[in-house]
Amino acid sequence: MLFISFEGIDGSGKTTIAKLLKEKLKSQGYEVVLTREPGGNEIAEQIRDIILSKKNSQINPWTEALLYIAARKQHVSEDILPALKRGAVVLCDRFMDSTSAYQGYARGLGIRTLDEVQSIVLGTTKPDLTLFFDIEPTAARGRMKARFEDEMDRLDLEKQSFHEKVYEGYQVLISEHSDRIKVVDARKSINEVLEQVSYYIDEVLTKLQGNKNDD
Ligand code: TMP
DSSP states (O other): OEEEEEEOSTTSSHHHHHHHHHHHHHHTTOOEEEEESSOSSHHHHHHHHHHHOGGGTTOOHHHHHHHHHHHHHHHIIIIIHHHHHHTOEEEEESOHHHIIIIIIIISSSOHHHHHHHHHHHHTTOOOSEEEEEEOOHHHHHHHHHTSOGGGOOTTTTSOHHHHHHHHHHHHHHHHHOTTTEEEEETTSOHHHHHHHHHHHHHHHHHHHHHHHHHO
16 A cells, blocks of 8 residues: 655664654554565575675675565565555565665666666566655764674675765665655654654655545
8 A cells, every 4th residue: 555665874773763653653553564675574584694694795796786686576576565455554674775775876786777677577666655764874883883793784894985875876866766765864863753754654645645536
């Protein structure tokens, strides 16, 4: 019924907000599926383990990109589409824009090139709304440092310049898809962030309702 993705650099706080939003929407009577990428089901979680393992530092950028997309295909077909068909709200912690920002832009494979691959593999499945949790890479790094080193995955451990490039990549995507991607100020308090997120969700629900009435 409604597909919302959460995007941002590592340490932007999106996962915490996704969990709180799930509870809020559930209390309003919605069936809510909170899931994440890479992962969300058994096969995709196995792919996640390969991609994020610190042992695999020699992974080729294309191998990395195709594994993320492979995990996404499994996730879309096994979980996301069935949930949307049942009328659920799907909250997905990262989706196709992560591949565009991390592999397309920061790894240099090209946003356009990966758009083409993703549209071949995923067809027209895309979020109704994407929330970008905006925080400067240096501030996000500070939050990440509060985590224990052994909780960090291969991507978390990338150099600061990589995370800065990812942030730049997201700015490109935001300017190209301003109708779908909404920017949330992630430096604000949790309550303020939740309020901003709820505003964008109401906006998209009203729009979708309007489209339905026009049919
Ligand atoms: P997470 O830490 O948000 O669970 O995401 C795992 C890491 O994988 C994170 O550093 C972002 C990265 N990532 C990509 O590089 N490309 C993708 O397509 C996805 C979904 C995640």
